[in-house]
Amino acid sequence: xxPAYSVILFTTASGAGYGLLALAGLAGLxxxxxxxxxxxxxxxxxxxGLISLGLLSSTFHLGHPERAWRxxxxxxxxxxxxxxxxxxxxxxxxxxxxxxxxxxxxxxxVMGILAAIMSAITVYxxxxxxxxxxxxxxxxxxxxxxxxxxxxxxxxxxxxxxxxHLFNRQQVAQVVIAVVALGVVLVLKLAYWNxxxxxxxxxxxxxxxxxxxxxxxxxxxAPHTTKNYLMREMGYKxxxxxxxxxxxxxxxxxxxxxxxxxxxxxxSPGLATASALLxxxxxxxxxxxxxxxxxxxxxxxxxxxxxxxxx
Amino acid sequence: MTSLPDTSAPGQKKLGLVIDLDICVGCQACAVSCKEWNxxxxxxxxxxxxxxxxxxxxxWLNRVHAYETHSESGDQVVHFPRSCLHCEQPACVTxxxxxxxxxxxxxxxxxxxxxxxxxCKLCSWACPYGAREYDxxxxxxxxxxxxxxxxxxxxxxxxxRMPACVRACPTGARHFGDLGDADSDVSRLVSARxxxxxxxxxxxxPVNKYLPPRPRRDGGGNDLQAxxxxxxxxxxTDGSVSERFFAWVDSxxxx
Numbered sequence: 001x002x003p004a005y006s007v008i009l010f011t012t013a014s015g016a017g018y019g020l021l022a023l024a025g026l027a028g029l030x031x032x033x034x035x036x037x038x039x040x041x042x043x044x045x046x047x048x049g050l051i052s053l054g055l056l057s058s059t060f061h062l063g064h065p066e067r068a069w070r071x072x073x074x075x076x077x078x079x080x081x082x083x084x085x086x087x088x089x090x091x092x093x094x095x096x097x098x099x100x101x102x103x104x105x106x107x108x109x110v111m112g113i114l115a116a117i118m119s120a121i122t123v124y125x126x127x128x129x130x131x132x133x134x135x136x137x138x139x140x141x142x143x144x145x146x147x148x149x150x151x152x153x154x155x156x157x158x159x160x161x162x163x164x165h166l167f168n169r170q171q172v173a174q175v176v177i178a179v180v181a182l183g184v185v186l187v188l189k190l191a192y193w194n195x196x197x198x199x200x201x202x203x204x205x206x207x208x209x210x211x212x213x214x215x216x217x218x219x220x221x222a223p224h225t226t227k228n229y230l231m232r233e234m235g236y237k238x239x240x241x242x243x244x245x246x247x248x249x250x251x252x253x254x255x256x257x258x259x260x261x262x263x264x265x266x267x268s269p270g271l272a273t274a275s276a277l278l279x280x281x282x283x284x285x286x287x288x289x290x291x292x293x294x295x296x297x298x299x300x301x302x303x304x305x306x307x308x309x310x311x
Numbered sequence: 312m313t314s315l316p317d318t319s320a321p322g323q324k325k326l327g328l329v330i331d332l333d334i335c336v337g338c339q340a341c342a343v344s345c346k347e348w349n350x351x352x353x354x355x356x357x358x359x360x361x362x363x364x365x366x367x368x369x370x371w372l373n374r375v376h377a378y379e380t381h382s383e384s385g386d387q388v389v390h391f392p393r394s395c396l397h398c399e400q401p402a403c404v405t406x407x408x409x410x411x412x413x414x415x416x417x418x419x420x421x422x423x424x425x426x427x428x429x430x431c432k433l434c435s436w437a438c439p440y441g442a443r444e445y446d447x448x449x450x451x452x453x454x455x456x457x458x459x460x461x462x463x464x465x466x467x468x469x470x471x472r473m474p475a476c477v478r479a480c481p482t483g484a485r486h487f488g489d490l491g492d493a494d495s496d497v498s499r500l501v502s503a504r505x506x507x508x509x510x511x512x513x514x515x516x517p518v519n520k521y522l523p524p525r526p527r528r529d530g531g532g533n534d535l536q537a538x539x540x541x542x543x544x545x546x547x548t549d550g551s552v553s554e555r556f557f558a559w560v561d562s563x564x565x566x
């Protein structure tokens with residue numbers, strides 16, 4: 001599948017934003033109002049800023065962005081519609097929580113937990129958009145949704161740690177959450193790659209065309225001489241060597257983020273802040289590369305009609 | 312809207328195509344007439360980007376592939392038209408976030424409303440058959456309408472009230488009818504010829520059916536091809552004077 005930059009930016013930026021929002025909500029639930037309004041406002045501005053940036057960028061790849069509001073209507077069947085509804089609905093508890101957290105307003109516990117739950121639901125919907133596309137075996141995999149959720153939590157956790165360091169509000173618990181979440185992403189992603197590499201390709205050009213009973217099937221002539229929409233959108237191929245290199249970048253990014261997160265505990269305050277910011281950088285490099293690969297390694301069934309032997 | 316209509320009732324109308332792969336010669340008439348009709352019909356316009364340039368690209372709602380098959384018993388070329396199969400379980404419809412994609416309850420035709428489509432392309436991802444092509448110029452998804460603007464059109468002569476591709480096919484390889492009616496011509500054709508579904512394992516339950524190529528009488532032409540490649544068979548004589556003369560001329564000219 002063709003990796004659209006707007007969709008990669010959307011899922012990684014909004015994922016990190018929802019992760020940060022969920023953790024901030026849980027912090028408000030357990031600690032009450034923030035000890036510094038500036039810290040609370042910065043965290044909320046970063047979280048909602050990333051979410052809004054992501055949602056905006058997701059409309060860039062639409063043919064008719066001005067009709068985007070219509071996407072809230074089909075939540076009964078469409079995960080994309082559900083995601084839109086959940087994303088917009090999350091702003092309500094998020095803004096109420098942000099106010100209560102920064103200015104010791106009412107309802108902080110309820111709004112905090114609601115914001116965290118709504119964040120998780122929204123990221124779950126994002127993952128389900130892909131997990132319910134039956135034509136791509138790499139997407140219907142059962143680890144797709146857990147990877148989306150854990151990546152959001154991990155990138156949100158390193159963001160929270162970095163912001164905490166900037167305002168001198170860092171806690172050991174934040175380090176633990178970030179390291180565990182990054183570790184979970186790493187394990188899930190390695191298991192996912194191992195699984196999709198090993199999985200049998202059950203659909204063949206013979207079953208797609210129904211001509212398998214005549215023997216080996218090959219495409220003799222394509223219906224058109226230049227690439228059409230299907231070949232550009234679904235036919236995107238990434239070289240095996242290239243993919244292996246990019247997978248290593250994801251692993252290195254996650255590993256680097258874990259190391260820089262742990263280093264914040266060992267370094268002097270100034271260096272610890274720099275280390276926390278570097279952890280964010282490495283985690284985001286891993287997230288963006290992973291999301292690019294998620295599209296580039298996805299093999300769509302329609303390629304069978306264009307001569308691919310199995311999918 | 313994107314919820315699928317209940318089509319389980321017996322006798323439910325399921326309009327669709329039956330494509331005879333035994334007869335199709337790959338002339339592309341169906342693809343061209345489809346583009347011609349639909350660039351002025353329901354899906355209008357079907358604009359080509361850079362039409363006279365090096366890389367023209369635009370939506371076509373019907374595409375004709377050619378495949379070759381190879382086995383011990385013979386090789387064969389099969390021309391293979393591919394368009395929307397108007398599935399009974401179309402995931403392209405249920406994933407649509409706006410309700411622009413829908414399946415008609417009355418006849419099962421799957422359509423896109425060009426006035427409400429936002430061009431998110433998710434439906435094209437959900438289709439295993441490549442039936443939907445995005446129109447970059449229009450910013451909406453295009454697909455086969457089963458010529459919904461022809462088949463019920465009382466301004467057309469009765470013999471023209473069928474999809475443009477069926478009307479255009481010079482060999483009679485395309486048939487249109489109600490596949491929900493077990494007694495219809497198309498249903499009888501499907502049962503007589505062993506019509507089949509594409510990618511049945513994906514469970515989209517396509518309405519359109521394909522009729523398999525019949526076995527070749529000459530074993531796929533392998534024997535004739537072998538003879539043609541082996542020059543002796545062609546240059547051989549039956550022993551008559553004239554044959555021997557021409558064989559002599561042939562051998563002299565071949566030296």
